[in-house]
Amino acid sequence: MPGGDPGPGASASPGLAFLVWKKMAQATMVRRKGGFLRWWALTPLVLALLFMIPVLLLQIYLSLHQWTAYLGPWWTSDFVGLDLFWQVLTEDRFLRAIARSFVFAGTSTLLSVLIGFGLAYLLQSPFPGRGFYYMFFIIPMLTVPVVVGYNFQMLLYQSGPVNHILSLLVPGEVRISWLGEAVPAFASLVFIETWNWTPFVMIIMLAGLVSMPKEPVEAARVLGASRRQIFFYVTLPLMKPVLVLVIILRFLEALAEFPKFWTVTQGGPGTFTETIPVYLYLTSWDYFNVSKAAAMSYVILLVVGTIIYIAIRLLLKQKRSLDTMFTRSGG
Amino acid sequence: MKRQTRRKLFSVARYVLLSMWLIVATFPTYWMVATSFKLPEQWLAWPPVWFPSPPTLKNYIAVWTGTPIMATGALLPEINIDVFRALMNSIVIAGGSTLLSVAIGLLLAYGVSRYQVLPEGRLFNLLILRMMPPIVIAIPLVIWYSTLKLLDTWHGLIIIYTITTLPYSVWMIKSFIDEVPEEMEQAAQLLGASQVQAIVKIVVPLIRSGVVATCMFILILTWSEYLLGLVMTAGEAQTLPVQLSKFEGTQEGRLFGLQAALSIGVTIPLIIIGILIHKHLVRGFSFGMIRRQ
Numbered sequence: 001m002p003g004g005d006p007g008p009g010a011s012a013s014p015g016l017a018f019l020v021w022k023k024m025a026q027a028t029m030v031r032r033k034g035g036f037l038r039w040w041a042l043t044p045l046v047l048a049l050l051f052m053i054p055v056l057l058l059q060i061y062l063s064l065h066q067w068t069a070y071l072g073p074w075w076t077s078d079f080v081g082l083d084l085f086w087q088v089l090t091e092d093r094f095l096r097a098i099a100r101s102f103v104f105a106g107t108s109t110l111l112s113v114l115i116g117f118g119l120a121y122l123l124q125s126p127f128p129g130r131g132f133y134y135m136f137f138i139i140p141m142l143t144v145p146v147v148v149g150y151n152f153q154m155l156l157y158q159s160g161p162v163n164h165i166l167s168l169l170v171p172g173e174v175r176i177s178w179l180g181e182a183v184p185a186f187a188s189l190v191f192i193e194t195w196n197w198t199p200f201v202m203i204i205m206l207a208g209l210v211s212m213p214k215e216p217v218e219a220a221r222v223l224g225a226s227r228r229q230i231f232f233y234v235t236l237p238l239m240k241p242v243l244v245l246v247i248i249l250r251f252l253e254a255l256a257e258f259p260k261f262w263t264v265t266q267g268g269p270g271t272f273t274e275t276i277p278v279y280l281y282l283t284s285w286d287y288f289n290v291s292k293a294a295a296m297s298y299v300i301l302l303v304v305g306t307i308i309y310i311a312i313r314l315l316l317k318q319k320r321s322l323d324t325m326f327t328r329s330g331g
Numbered sequence: 332m333k334r335q336t337r338r339k340l341f342s343v344a345r346y347v348l349l350s351m352w353l354i355v356a357t358f359p360t361y362w363m364v365a366t367s368f369k370l371p372e373q374w375l376a377w378p379p380v381w382f383p384s385p386p387t388l389k390n391y392i393a394v395w396t397g398t399p400i401m402a403t404g405a406l407l408p409e410i411n412i413d414v415f416r417a418l419m420n421s422i423v424i425a426g427g428s429t430l431l432s433v434a435i436g437l438l439l440a441y442g443v444s445r446y447q448v449l450p451e452g453r454l455f456n457l458l459i460l461r462m463m464p465p466i467v468i469a470i471p472l473v474i475w476y477s478t479l480k481l482l483d484t485w486h487g488l489i490i491i492y493t494i495t496t497l498p499y500s501v502w503m504i505k506s507f508i509d510e511v512p513e514e515m516e517q518a519a520q521l522l523g524a525s526q527v528q529a530i531v532k533i534v535v536p537l538i539r540s541g542v543v544a545t546c547m548f549i550l551i552l553t554w555s556e557y558l559l560g561l562v563m564t565a566g567e568a569q570t571l572p573v574q575l576s577k578f579e580g581t582q583e584g585r586l587f588g589l590q591a592a593l594s595i596g597v598t599i600p601l602i603i604i605g606i607l608i609h610k611h612l613v614r615g616f617s618f619g620m621i622r623r624q
Contacts, residue, residue: 041442042449044435045457048494058471074474119352122345133349135606136357142605143360144555146572147594151359154366154587159377161362195355200616207613207621245617256464259557263576277466277558284470285562297467308462316455319620326622 059301062294077291084295093271094279094296098303101275104186105254108193109247115194116201116246123202124209141199149263152192153179182272185265189273192260197253201246208242209235211326241318241325248311255304276300363598367391367591374587390592414593417574423485424560424570425553428492432553433546435493436500441530443501444508445516454505457498458618465495469562476563483565491563492553499615500549506619507541508534544611547604554601571597 058074063084067077088094119137123130140148155162156178166174178184212235220234236243258277261267267274267282274282280300284293366374367390368383392398395414442448472491473482481487511534519529560570575593605612613621 041438041446045439045497048497051490052468052494055468055471055475058474059468062471062474115352119349122349127342127345129346133353135609136353138605138609138612139360139602140356141612142551142598142602144557144572144594144597144601146555146557146575147363147598148359150575150590150594151363153585154591155359155362157375157585159375159379161379161381164377164379195359199356203609203613204617204621207617211622242621245620249616252462256462256466258464258466259572262557262561277464280466280469281558281562290470290474293470297470300464301467304463304467305459308459311462312455312458315458315620316452319455322620326620 059294059297062291063298065291067291068288074290080291084292085299088292088295088299093274094299096271097274097276097279098300100186100273101255101277104190104193104257104275105251108190108197108254109250111190111194112198112201112250113243113247116198117205117243119198119202120205120209123206137202138199140196141203143196145196145257145259146263148192148196149260152188152260153264156188179265180269182269185269185273189261189264192264193254193257196260197250201250204242204246205239208239208325212238213325241321244314244318245322248315252304252308252311363591363594366587367595369588371588375585390588394589394592394596414571414574414596417569417571418596420485420568421554421571424488424492424568425550427485427489428496428553429546429549431489431493432496432500432549433504433542436497436504436545437542439497439501440505440508441534444505445513454501457501460495461498465558469558472559473562482563483567485568488560488563488568488570491559492556495556495559496549496552498618499552500545502618502620503545503548503611503615504538504542504619506614506622507538507545510622511537541611544608545615547608548611548615551601551604554597 062074064079064081065074065077066080066084067074123134143151154160158175158177158180162178163174163176166176176184178188216234216238217230220230225233256277257275258281261273261275261278262281265273267278271279276296280293280296283289283296365381365383368386368388369380370383370385370387370389373380373383397414439448439454443451443454476482476487479487481490515533515537516529519533520526524532555572556570557572557576560573561576564570564573571593575590575597
């Protein structure tokens with residue numbers, strides 16, 4: 001490029017201009033990179049949400065129309081307005097399933113929080129064998145839920161090991177039909193859920209206990225507080241954000257629990273262990289009443305949605321104190 | 332003196348209580364392992380057989396090669412499941428959705444952590460995706476998938492698993508990125524590194540183990556997912572947990588041994604992964620809100 005080649009005398013000013021241009025370019029590049037990143041970071045999320053929108057629209061459509069899968073495509077079904085909602089809301093079986101779900105989630109959450117907190121409390125200070133216990137305690141949480149279900153079916157089988165152990169402990173032969181009778185079946189499921197997720201509570205509680213600020217406990221001890229007083233008036237209040245987090249996550253997960261119910265009892269005996277997910281599954285995939293299931297889904301969406309809204313508010317509020325607690329000790 | 336005896340008492344009580352829970356926590360898993368080595372006659376025996384004697388590998392061979400198994404002279408009902416295809420499906424679907432979820436999560440987490448592309452409170456709403464019971468959207472999802480011809484395909488399941496695990500990957504990775512001081516990147520840029528170089532040379536090495544832990548954590552979730560796998564597959568793309576439920580036949584003729592043998596194959600990888608990343612499990616399950624122990 002003979003014309004464009006700057007002579008040795010002219011090199012100073014274009015060089016300066018080039019430098020300025022480079023600096024400016026760098027500045028905008030950095031800003032543009034942010035913008036570029038902004039675009040790339042959000043695209044998948046927006047795509048995912050766009051992908052889910054038809055699902056929600058379809059849900060509304062189905063809940064307002066009576067569609068029977070084998071009579072024709074869904075867009076030819078009859079409009080029935082809010083009939084289905086009325087039908088669903090006055091149905092005994094549905095309301096019972098909701099109540100049962102809440103009882104199940106409540107009791108299993110309570111039990112796993114109590115046991116999990118207890119275990120974390122016992123494991124909080126180092127002692128020989130602590131790592132050993134920890135490793136074995138987290139195994140239930142890592143087991144695939146379907147496998148958990150089948151495992152307990154083997155254990156609770158009428159001539160299975162659980163009844164045998166009970167027979168050894170009490171006089172006479174115990175032959176409880178754990179999964180064949182109403183109350184034992186429900187209690188078994190609560191126990192299975194508790195067994196499965198106690199490690200989750202334990203590891204989170206343990207993390208909380210270990211990274212809790214030490215000074216308040218020390219101060220209370222110096223002031224002569226007893227172990228129990230320290231626990232109830234110092235440890236527990238300090239652990240509140242962690243407790244809130246655990247209870248919320250556990251409760252919502254238990255409400256949505258399906259695999260264990262499906263593998264262990266399928267809602268039986270009768271409908272006695274039928275929770276919301278099981279009833280919804282049966283309605284749409286066993287009775288093929290898709291529209292009714294859609295209406296039920298909407299009712300549940302509203303109920304659970306409200307809980308989630310409150311839960312997210314609560315979590316956001318607790319997150320601040322959790323963040324300070326864990327960045328302090330995180331190091 | 333009194334204090335010392337009390338401490339000793341506490342220590343003993345601690346071992347007793349922990350050992351009691353140890354039995355409760357591990358017995359079901361022990362029973363699964365034991366049953367998988369038992370001969371068919373012992374699966375349902377009363378009194379139960381505590382130790383398989385003699386231990387046999389028949390169940391494993393039957394499950395993984397598809398040969399029918401003999402029990403007291405009679406052939407047990409044959410189970411027509413293609414375990415290797417299920418294994419393949421599980422690996423592709425769980426692996427694919429994990430990689431995708433973590434890649435998207437990485438971008439989003441970096442964007443939020445460094446450029447606030449979304450306010451944190453808004454990003455928090457992502458948890459709705461996780462907290463909503465999947466069964467609630469299962470029906471319209473299946474219809475939507477059948478119009479898109481995504482039912483019973485690998486990519487169909489990969490898409491939905493990616494979406495449902497996104498909250499976990501974003502929040503977990505974000506907690507790792509938040510731990511890298513922004514000043515380090517700025518310092519690198521002052522020393523002449525470009526933005527991309529700063530990310531590649533400073534941030535990536537620092538969060539590498541965190542990203543690996545996130546991958547493993549998401550793998551645990553996608554590998555064990557059951558409900559969506561059940562309703563969105565019909566035979567081609569069925570994953571291992573879904574195939575496992577095929578063993579459910581008649582209540583009395585249960586194939587406990589075979590079921591246990593396959594269960595072990597499904598579970599062992601997760602237990603190994605989980606124990607490898609046990610330090611990060613807390614962070615994963617708490618969406619990064621709780622860091623280390």
